[in-house]
Amino acid sequence: MTPKALEGVKVLEYADFVTGPYCTKLLADLGAAVIKIEIPGGGDPSRRRGPFPGDIPDRERSGLFLYLNTNKRSITLDPAVPMGRKIFTALVEWADILVEDHAPGAMEAMGISYDALRGFNPKLVMTSITPFGQTGPCSGDKAYGLNISHGAGSGYLTPVAEAEDDREPIKAGGFFDHCCSGLSAATATLLAFYRRKLSGDGEHIDISEQEASLAYDRVEVGIFANENFIVRRIHSGIGVALAPCRDGHIVFAATGNPLHWESLMAMMDHPVWAKEERFTDQASRFKYAREINDHLSKWTVNHTTEDLYRRLAQAGIPVGIVRSQSDLVEKDAQLKHREFFTGIDHPAAGELTYASAAYRFSETPWRLDRPAPTLGQHNDEVYGGILGYSREQQVKLRQMGIL
């Protein structure tokens, strides 16, 4: 079997829900050995959040958990009690990297702050994720994804309206903010890990989810920095049109480039309205974008998304279909050709289709080696194998509620 890029790298995850587990999922998918610590009893709260088959809650069949925890191992452990803490520090000695997401001060209160853990493993790279960072005037504030999205400024720009609108700003769909933060945490962790090999020093990384979400390019930040102008939720008229079709929507941009415009007009059999002078030159077309879109919509609505996509793409016009999750899995010929989706069997949830990686390596290709673990699935392997506890000792720890 081909090697994986991060083979041999050891990661301990003491985090839950989306952000921390997404960070370690990226590392696990790249080949790191990830041990996920879950609280005895309920485990990761994402196990209690759907989607579930038949919408029936089942901690081993949460789609969110299954996606975020592929390629990892799960153990149960409560590091908040003294014996649990001792086991935790033994795992820290084993690990190269620790990813945690506890509120500022919480790790210290448990006696497992970065300074304390360095005593067990001076080369440890520890990545701490919190909504606003470890220190500062708002570091104690509580925040969920909604608050982070809006606190980082992306909500204020969403959704993009065609005209001035009085409705509230909204967040992007899904767990955008948490995923951004988990992805940035993975970047930072890899940088620190790379440096550690050169310098021998460990490192403590302080991730603020607000700051991480803000880093995803925000045109309005640059505009304000240069022009003191506050961008609002209004379409900036860059010429990308959303157009209704018989079976959905497409987005396309044909008003700018004169060649694209001519191709489109030919496709539409040179409609009479387009002969008006204000529609014939490029700058003027930007100005009258809304009227043009109204005209175009009357044409697009008679066609299917696939048909228009094919014809516009052939003409070299930038175009995309507004796709749903089902379209992606069922209809996208490009993703199918590239074998983007892959299946793996899970003991409780069965055979499921998963998205593969965001990148393709020539020498160390991505692959799904193991489905998400059941709660505590790897207790034996980790407690017995890595930590060397006997069966009797493990039974005792289980009776004490530590694992």
Place this chain on the structure above:
Amino acid sequence: MTTALRPLTGIKVFDFSATVLGPTVTRYLADHGATVVRIESLSHLETTRIATPYGGNQPGINSSGYFATHNAGKLSITVNMKKPKAMQVVERLIRWADVLIESFAPGVMARWGLSYEDVRRIKPEIIMASTSLQGQYGPYASHRGYGQMASAMAGWYEVTGWPDGEPVGPYSAYSDFIDWNFLLVSILTALDYRRRTGEGQYIEQSQLESALQFLAPAILDYEFNGTVAGRMGNRDPYAAPHGAYRCLGEDRWCAIAVNCDEEWWAFCTVLGDLPWSREERFQTLAGRKANEDELDRLVEAWTCERKAEDVTAVMQAAGVPAGVVQNAEDLFGDPQLAHRGHFAVLDHPEIGPYRIATSCFHLSRCPNNPLSPAPLLGEHNELVLEQFLGMTKDEISDLVAEGVLE
């Protein structure tokens, strides 16, 4: 300015990318210590060189504030790829580099004789990364598009917006804004693999495949139940109230997220135990979800008489997650971001001092501030050709005479 060693000190990057995605990757590589050389050309100006906003409102190829943001800390050389001798410079840059990143339409690099196979013949251990809209191969590989198209194809339009509205999508060229970090992760991983094995490799990114990663959990809902995720505005199936509520002032809002009964009780206390908040139907999550439209109206009746900052303060004091919906001006005045030093000021020879966001994470032993402003077009031709590539003055004069360095 500090000279402390950074994680990527000594790593050499040949940046053959353009616009936003690639340059954001190399900006991070530069911030964390790599030496990044960008190839540009006077004959085919990089889009963001001539993109607004302009620093100091002075249009010019060296004063785009957008370019200045994404290219701080890099070096710029100009090479006209239409000239045959351009390849002399490119080949030497490949020999010099640890990492090559490019964002041309699929096929362009191969036409220049610069496919990965060609490049690794020049430098076997190179890490080469290509990014394109839908990947280097497959039936749609040649299709053109911006971030808006990749975002729509990846599913973002379908899930962002109001339930009763059109699929308007998130702002601007959205996929470009999230995809860069996936490419960065893959390059850092390849560097680590090379350090351990001595082997380089080729990384291929389809921007569509990267852009749909964050929404991938919803694919399992379709797998399980045939359910297709739709638009929910700010709402969440597991929480209520959960929204952005109008506050005093023009376009001022507070985002409040109540995720459990404890937070609901604290929320009611902050509101002063208003009679409606004690109604039976609002005492459970199921009840609040069933009556969410009315709940949102009642919450907003309270928030709209108060300033967003004041609502945030009283909610947070009671342990209720709340925060101002921040616009760009708020971000620059945000005390927490200021405490973390999120924005820095660089001094640019044409723009003057300009504000810039720094790397979004902090390593305890390494600074992360950009070490220099964005380069002027071709500012480092001599430095790079002479010192990095070892060309003689005569060789460089020949290239100048033949218009290669334009």
